[in-house]
Amino acid sequence: MVVRVGGLAMAAQPEPDDQEAPDAAEGRPSKAPRARRKPAGYPVPDDELRAPPPPPSGNLYLYHAFRGEALKVNIYNSDGSYDIDALRAASHLLRCPRTDAERDMEPRLLVILSHVYDHFGKRRIEVTSGYRNQRRTSSYHFRGSATDILVAAVKPTRLRAFVETLDSGGMGIGLYPRAGFVHVDVRPPPSYRWIDNNPVDHSDPDRRPPRGWMTDTFCKNGSKSFSLSITML
Ligand SMILES: [Zn+2]
Secondary structure (H helix, E strand, O other), X not given: OOOOOOOOOOOOOOOOOOOOOHHHHOOOOOXXXXXXXXXXXXXXXXXXXXOOOOOOOOEEEEEEOOOOEEEEEXXXXXXXXXOHHHHHHHHHHOOOOOOOOXXXXXXXXXXXXXXXXXXXXXXXXXXXXXXXXOOXXXXXXXXXXXXXXXXXXXXXXXXXXXXXXXXXXXXXXXXXXXXXXXEEEXXXXXXXXXXXXXXXXXXXXXXXXXXXXXXXXXXXXXXXXXXXXXXXX
């Protein structure tokens, strides 16, 4: 099943990604306070940003931890342009585990993952979450521009430190010490950093599939179609 999507629409509001903080920005009615603590985060000042790095090899070795699927691919053609089939293959691997829906992932995010692959000795990148067809649509996971990743034998703090060197503006980087992964997304500036010491709550209502997704999305758009949009070249 494939969900047809158009271009990427991103909010100007800086925010962390997965947890509670965006609620106020979305204007949601206040609810009884959750037990989870609000993650500490901050917009990144310009002097913390780095110059854009040279392009990576383009190689990716992704492993989706929940699906048990792996993918080795190079996202570039020999002339340096994106290999559309490779981008599609990566988007397929990173599809939503709950609904099987698929969205074209942002190429700039895949470039960052290739940098990670090159830097840490060509070890596979374990993805605990990619695209999520979920109820809270302000998440960069919903927008196809976020992954939660870890690399075997690499401490999340070290992984985060390297990913931060890739940020020339327009990235969200969150450390999840208890869950043991690093959230990486691409977004409009400013960049944002946060640390979330909460465990991952897979029962979070925000992470449930959108209401009516079976009927509205699956049945109406259930044909095997895929429209790839590259919006952040
Ligand atoms: Zn995330």
